[in-house]
Amino acid sequence: MLFNSYIFIFIFLPAVFFIYFGLILNKKNYLAKCWLVIASLFFYGWWNIYFLPILIVSILVNFSITRKIQSLKKNKNDAKPRKIFFLAGLLFNIAFLGYFKYRDFFLETINQIFQSDFVLLHLAFPLGISFFTLQQIAFLVDAYEDLADEPNFIDYSVFVAFFPQLIAGPIVHHQEMMPQFSAFQNQRVDYKNITQGVLIFFIGLFKKVVIADTFAGWATTGFDDATTLTFIEAWATSLSFTFQLYFDFSAYSDMAVGIALLFNIKLPNNFNSPFQATSIINFWARWHITLTRFITTYLYTPIIKGFRSISFKNSMIATFLAMLIAGLWHGAAWTFVIFGAIHGGALVVNHVWKRLKLPCSKFIGWFLTFNLVNLSLIIFRANELKDAVKVIRGMLGFSGVVVTADLIEALPFVKNFGFYVGDHLLNIEASDDVFRMLFLAGIMILFGKNSTHISNAASMSWTTIIIASFVIVLSIFSLGKESPFLYFNF
Numbered sequence: 137m138l139f140n141s142y143i144f145i146f147i148f149l150p151a152v153f154f155i156y157f158g159l160i161l162n163k164k165n166y167l168a169k170c171w172l173v174i175a176s177l178f179f180y181g182w183w184n185i186y187f188l189p190i191l192i193v194s195i196l197v198n199f200s201i202t203r204k205i206q207s208l209k210k211n212k213n214d215a216k217p218r219k220i221f222f223l224a225g226l227l228f229n230i231a232f233l234g235y236f237k238y239r240d241f242f243l244e245t246i247n248q249i250f251q252s253d254f255v256l257l258h259l260a261f262p263l264g265i266s267f268f269t270l271q272q273i274a275f276l277v278d279a280y281e282d283l284a285d286e287p288n289f290i291d292y293s294v295f296v297a298f299f300p301q302l303i304a305g306p307i308v309h310h311q312e313m314m315p316q317f318s319a320f321q322n323q324r325v326d327y328k329n330i331t332q333g334v335l336i337f338f339i340g341l342f343k344k345v346v347i348a349d350t351f352a353g354w355a356t357t358g359f360d361d362a363t364t365l366t367f368i369e370a371w372a373t374s375l376s377f378t379f380q381l382y383f384d385f386s387a388y389s390d391m392a393v394g395i396a397l398l399f400n401i402k403l404p405n406n407f408n409s410p411f412q413a414t415s416i417i418n419f420w421a422r423w424h425i426t427l428t429r430f431i432t433t434y435l436y437t438p439i440i441k442g443f444r445s446i447s448f449k450n451s452m453i454a455t456f457l458a459m460l461i462a463g464l465w466h467g468a469a470w471t472f473v474i475f476g477a478i479h480g481g482a483l484v485v486n487h488v489w490k491r492l493k494l495p496c497s498k499f500i501g502w503f504l505t506f507n508l509v510n511l512s513l514i515i516f517r518a519n520e521l522k523d524a525v526k527v528i529r530g531m532l533g534f535s536g537v538v539v540t541a542d543l544i545e546a547l548p549f550v551k552n553f554g555f556y557v558g559d560h561l562l563n564i565e566a567s568d569d570v571f572r573m574l575f576l577a578g579i580m581i582l583f584g585k586n587s588t589h590i591s592n593a594a595s596m597s598w599t600t601i602i603i604a605s606f607v608i609v610l611s612i613f614s615l616g617k618e619s620p621f622l623y624f625n626f
Contacts (some may be wrong), residue, residue, distance in 0.1 A: 137182035139337075139391045140344050140619055145612075148179065152299075153398055160323050169290050169317055172399075176299040180263065183303075187262040191297065194232060198272040199292050201225040202279040206286045222280040229273050236262055241468035264303035264623070266465055268296050274434055275310050284310055291317065300395040304388040304623045306406035306426035313401070322400035333397030338608045340390025343383045345614040350573060351380035352620050354566050359523055362563040367537040369563050370530025372570050377517045378510045379577045382411060384622055385424070386586075411509075411581045414501035416482040417490075419509060431462050452487060456480035471515050471524065478512045538562075 137144050152175045159168035181188035205221050208214040234242075236259060243254040275295075278284040287295070287310075295313050316322055358365060358373025365373060389407040396403045410423035420428050439454040440446055456477075463476015489496070511528070518524035529535055538558040561570065 137179050138619070138621060139388070139395070140341055140615060142615055145615075148175075149395065149398075151175075156399060157325055161325070165318070165323060166290065169294050172299075172317075173290060173293045173297060176294070176297040176302060179299040180297065180302055183263055184260070190236065190262045190265070191268065194229075194268060194272065195293055195296050197228055198225065198276060198296075199289060201228070202276055202284070202292075203286065205276075205279050206284070218280065222276065225276045226273070229269050229276070233265065233269055236265055238464075238468045245470075261468075267305050267307060268302065270307050270430055270434075270465075271296055271310075274307075274430060277434060278310065285314075287314060298396070298401070300392040300401075301403060304385075304392065305424070306389065306392065306404055307430050308403060308426065309429075312404060316401050324400075326400050329397045329400050333394045335394070335604060336397065337391050337394030338604070338611055340387040340392075340394060341611040342387075342607045343390065344387035345611055345617070345619060347573075347577060348380050348382075348384035348387055349614075349617065349619050351376040351383070351577070354564050354570055355380050355517070356620070357566075358564045359517055359527065360519065361565075362526075364535050365527060365530035365563055366535050366560065367530060367533045368539070368560045370527050370535070372561065372566065372574070373564055374510055374514050374527055374531060375574055376564075376570065378513050379574065379581070381513060381517075381622065382581060383577070388623075405586075408586055409581070409584070411506060412502070413505050414498045416479065416486045416505055416508060419505055420479070420483070427462070427465075431458050435461055448487075448491065452484045455483050455487070459483060466516070471518055471521060474521075475512050475516045478508070478515070482508055 137148060139145075152172070156168050156171055156175075159165070159171060177188060177192070180191055201221055201224060205218055205225070208218045208221070240256045240258060243256055246252055247254055275284055275292075291314055294317055295308070295310055298308075298313070301308055355373060355377035358369060359377065362369070362373075386407050393403045393405075404426055406425050408422040408425065410419050413419035413422050435458040436454050439457055440451060443450040443454070457480070459480030460473065460476045463472045463474070463479070466472045466475065514527050515521075515524045518527070537555045538560045539555050540560055541557045544555065544557055561567065564570075
């Protein structure tokens with residue numbers, strides 16, 4: 137079940153909402169949380185019922201191990217058993233991810249290197265497996281460090297499986313989530329939260345079905361169907377995917393925040409206008425904020441602690457390794473490893489640049505950051521490296537530059553540079569609408585505010601009501617068209 141579906145918006149969500157608050161208003165708070173767990177499991181199993189036992193097993197095993205760790209006191213007598221259970225928990229989660237997500241990737245790599253013949257399982261990734269596994273790893277680590285309170289099973293289950301953030305994030309932390317489900321002030325119907333939640337949800341839905349899905353067609357054709365791409369086609373393809381991912385990820389973050397607000401739950405901000413960033417460091421402080429937090433706390437910090445001394449050099453090594461791992465987290469393919477390496481290397485260069493106090497204007501910083509991210513997303517999107525090469529070759533002009541007759545007529549000298557007349561968007565099956573969409577989307581990206589800021593600043597004026605109504609109606613009427621889901625790899 138996806139957020140952008142009729143059954144979710146008009147059946148599932150209202151049913152969950154009214155039953156939940158019906159129980160809350162009758163002082164049956166524990167049953168209300170049980171209902172959220174049941175509803176979340178139903179939501180997860182709707183997509184593929186065979187994935188549901190995987191989620192349940194993950195919750196049961198992690199809960200049992202963390203409870204055992206928390207039951208052992210942090211003293212000399214219990215230090216060794218606590219460590220054994222902690223390592224067992226880590227090993228389980230790594231093996232869990234390794235089997236369901238990375239098994240074929242590793243076996244295929246071994247087959248290629250050693251000319252072996254290991255059989256690939258071709259398992260479908262359990263939806264959102266990285267999200268709910270990372271959340272539980274974070275809880276496991278904090279439990280071992282005595283930084284997590286001992287929860288009951290229902291509290292733990294709703295923390296892991298809460299349906300708004302289950303399949304596409306954000307990656308929530310137990311300290312910011314668990315207390316909210318039991319907080320007294322949240323045991324009521326909050327009409328302000330409902331209004332704000334509905335507005336944020338439909339802003340997100342609009343981004344998804346009206347903007348992101350429009351770009352999806354051009355990006356898919358360019359990456360997957362076209363055998364070659366000319367200069368304009370290649371740039372239109374790469375920017376279409378970059379904007380598709382931007383609005384799609386922003387949309388899912390918005391919808392998750394909006395849905396959670398209906399239940400008086402405030403999810404962490406996960407997306408803060410990242411393409412306004414003027415450096416790659418600033419980009420990762422704005423893009424997938426909760427993942428950046430996880431990388432910093434649970435990858436970078438343990439790696440840097442593994443060195444004998446904390447130096448700038450060792451910090452940069454830790455930064456690169458953490459991003460390399462983060463790249464692989466995005467998907468089981470070498471393209472994702474390369475994606476992580478690009479960003480890890482860029483972060484190192486950025487830190488060195490800052491350390492040397494070298495000058496750089498904001499515009500140059502933004503220009504370099506945007507184009508680096510756009511380049512990395514070509515590799516991120518490509519099914520195979522050859523697809524990425526095809527797009528990059530086209531962007532560099534190696535596959536020719538096809539322009540309109542009007543341009544040749546206006547600027548005849550461009551013929552001397554290899555420009556020639558033809559259908560300049562033939563291979564991506566697009567019209568000049570792609571340029572208009574890219575322009576409008578670029579304006580929104582560069583100058584727009586994120587949805588939370590918009591909803592907080594919005595007043596209940598007639599202007600707000602009219603605009604909101606337009607967004608809601610257009611979004612609902614756009615639900616029926618093809619809408620790709622980008623997060624199968626996660």
